[in-house]
Amino acid sequence: EPEVTQTPSHQVTQMGQEVILRCVPISNHLYFYWYRQILGQKVEFLVSFYNNEISEKSEIFDDQFSVERPDGSNFTLKIRSTKLEDSAMYFCASSLQGAINQPQHFGDGTRLSIL
Amino acid sequence: AQKVTQAQTEISVVEKEDVTLDCVYETRDTTYYLFWYKQPPSGELVFLIRRNSFDEQNEISGRYSWNFQKSTSSFNFTITASQVVDSAVYFCALPEYNTDKLIFGTGTRLQVFP
Numbered sequence: 001e002p003e004v005t006q007t008p009s010h011q012v013t014q015m016g017q018e019v020i021l022r023c024v025p026i027s028n029h030l031y032f033y034w035y036r037q038i039l040g041q042k043v044e045f046l047v048s049f050y051n052n053e054i055s056e057k058s059e060i061f062d063d064q065f066s067v068e069r070p071d072g073s074n075f076t077l078k079i080r081s082t083k084l085e086d087s088a089m090y091f092c093a094s095s096l097q098g099a100i101n102q103p104q105h106f107g108d109g110t111r112l113s114i115l
Numbered sequence: 116a117q118k119v120t121q122a123q124t125e126i127s128v129v130e131k132e133d134v135t136l137d138c139v140y141e142t143r144d145t146t147y148y149l150f151w152y153k154q155p156p157s158g159e160l161v162f163l164i165r166r167n168s169f170d171e172q173n174e175i176s177g178r179y180s181w182n183f184q185k186s187t188s189s190f191n192f193t194i195t196a197s198q199v200v201d202s203a204v205y206f207c208a209l210p211e212y213n214t215d216k217l218i219f220g221t222g223t224r225l226q227v228f229p
Contacts, residue, residue, distance in 0.1 A: 043206060045216040056215060103150060106162070108158065
């Protein structure tokens, strides 16, 4: 069964450094998402991306965050200058259609630890 | 705004017991979908079910069943004859009004002991 893959599984970064989290969505999916989960808390939406542009973003997704689909397969989340509070599990998801119509399939997550 | 409430923070059962995880939601959509996801100790999020508001029939998949009651805005999840491998955090979710953003509940941690 096709799946969303995320790399790396764990990233340790010094505060203030830039980090790029990578995702390969399911190949025929058109909608892409990033969520995060601070340890022990609920999953929070960050951003959705469709047709090569951001379709929705949360208040968490400030100017330090950006997303890109550099080629036909990868979908990346960049955090420009990491803060301690960015430590979390980051999940990429994809769906064939929007969330109202199709389930979002999640990757295994990248655990980001900011020191 | 949409809201998902999972009042049970943690449930512990012994293997073979049945267990029901509650989910209550608020939505201003007249048609909508509800979702359940499982997060095992390894951390990934696994899609379990999507349910649309048109269909209030209960759904069964093996040991899993879902009871959708529009009148009480509830979408409860029952595991029959629980097993240790069912130990996980279970999240209920629904899309934010007119967007692709999924709103998750706070999750219920289920521990199944042998």
